[in-house]
Amino acid sequence: MADPCIALRYDAWPEIGLGHLRRAYALAQECAARGIPVRHVVPERSRALLERDGIPAGSILDAGTDWLSQAPDVTHVVTDINWHGNGLGASKEVARLAAAGVPVAMIDCVPPDEYVDQPSPPALIITPYLNARRLRAAPPNAAHWEAGARYTILSPDYAELRGRALPKTERILVSCGGSDPDGFSLATVDALLGSGLPLDVVVGPLFAEGIRAGLADRAAQHSRIRLHDAPATLAPLIAQAGLIVGRVGLIRYEAACLGTYGIYLAAGPAYADYFEQFTARGFAEIYQDGRNGGRAAYLARLPALASPETRAPLLRRNTAAMAAVDGTGAANVIDMVLTLTQDAPTQRGPQ
Incomplete structure (x- = not known):
């Protein structure tokens, strides 16, 4: 051949x-x-x-x-x-x-x-x-x-970073994909503002100008918000984050590989059996539009992260997820x- x-x-x-x-x-x-x-x-x-x-x-x-x-x-x-x-x-x-x-x-x-x-x-x-x-x-x-x-x-940087075991922080990584067609990143950031936690917000390469402007305005008003415009890789941000929130996607596996827990919303009720198994394994919480409160339940979950007792278990390195997804x-x-x-x-x- x-x-x-x-x-x-x-x-x-x-x-x-x-x-x-x-x-x-x-x-x-x-x-x-x-x-x-x-x-x-x-x-x-x-x-x-x-x-x-x-x-x-x-x-x-x-x-x-x-x-x-x-x-x-x-x-x-x-x-x-x-x-x-x-x-x-x-x-x-x-x-x-x-x-x-x-x-x-x-x-x-x-x-x-x-x-x-x-x-x-x-x-x-x-x-x-x-x-x-x-x-x-x-x-x-x-x-x-x-x-x-x-x-x-x-990508190869995930396998490399998981070997370093970087210390987790209390920073929350907000990631809603490369395009965010419905402005979900804005709703997620707004739900977290009252928590007082530091936020790293990913601005995808296909974000509309209105969403970009809205995120820039929030970052200007709150010094604990950092914007990351179309990073080549999310691996370093995921590695140091205590928790990830946003749209479900490939990031659920990127996070699992680096032992970072996630709270996500899926757009629509498709793949319910799969997402429920992912949640049952303790790798993430995945909410779905049109099921069990969907978007409203997801957004209601985020302000609770202001409580140290609520967020402490979620910030621990998820070794079971790392074992399942080895990079x-x-x-x-x-x-x-x-x-x-x-x-x-x-x-x-x-x-």
Whole structure:
């Protein structure tokens, strides 16, 4: 087989957030450490994000074109396009790629956005979530399925920082994703103002100007608020934080890896079984819009952090979470991808 070259097919825009992009970057870093070239395959609407982050233009391919036939050096494809509502769409796209003869590894999601059986299944499905196997009634129709938190994809600085055991502080990290379309960061900060606790507030790269202005105004009025504008990584902030609050997303695993507890709100009732298991393990409290008080219950929880007795148990290093998410997921994923072999040579035609 030719020297490996991996195409990372993923999506990123305000409505779905930047978790897929961050996972792709982590996989690209793991590939770079092994000397494996990668191609970033994204919709045209995502290109500006990659270029902003310094991804070379020549390594970016337009997912809306017949990109696979334009990249004959690609030996493997990894897809991460199972965002909420796109389970079937992702499955059909993966089937087209698999039919072209290239080994496809699909980063899968938990129900209801999991892989839907297709005539040409992927060679490998990886569901990189805690207790993922318990959430499926039956294994997916693929040659191989791997699941569990050992495949959680994080950037290399998480594995490095967890070894340092930095002392926890009483600082609260507020993170509402890369885009925050509904201004949830403002509501979260407002709910915490009365606590008197120091806040580190992440301003995502896709935040609207009105939300940015609102956060800047609050920081100007309260010296204990620090704003962090589009940091390249959240790892140092998570490592020193006593607690994380905000929107649930990839950060729940980043926090678990570094032993930091989180209080999160999920947008909508999807993935309830999964979030309840995550909460039951003691790694975080996850509230959901439309369930058990949702947003109101989450916002009502935050002022209680003013009490030292309430917050003290939450500020301890969560060693059980660290044991579940050890920071080696990107390496484990690439190890599995490289076991895949290409089908008998075929001429790649339109997908």
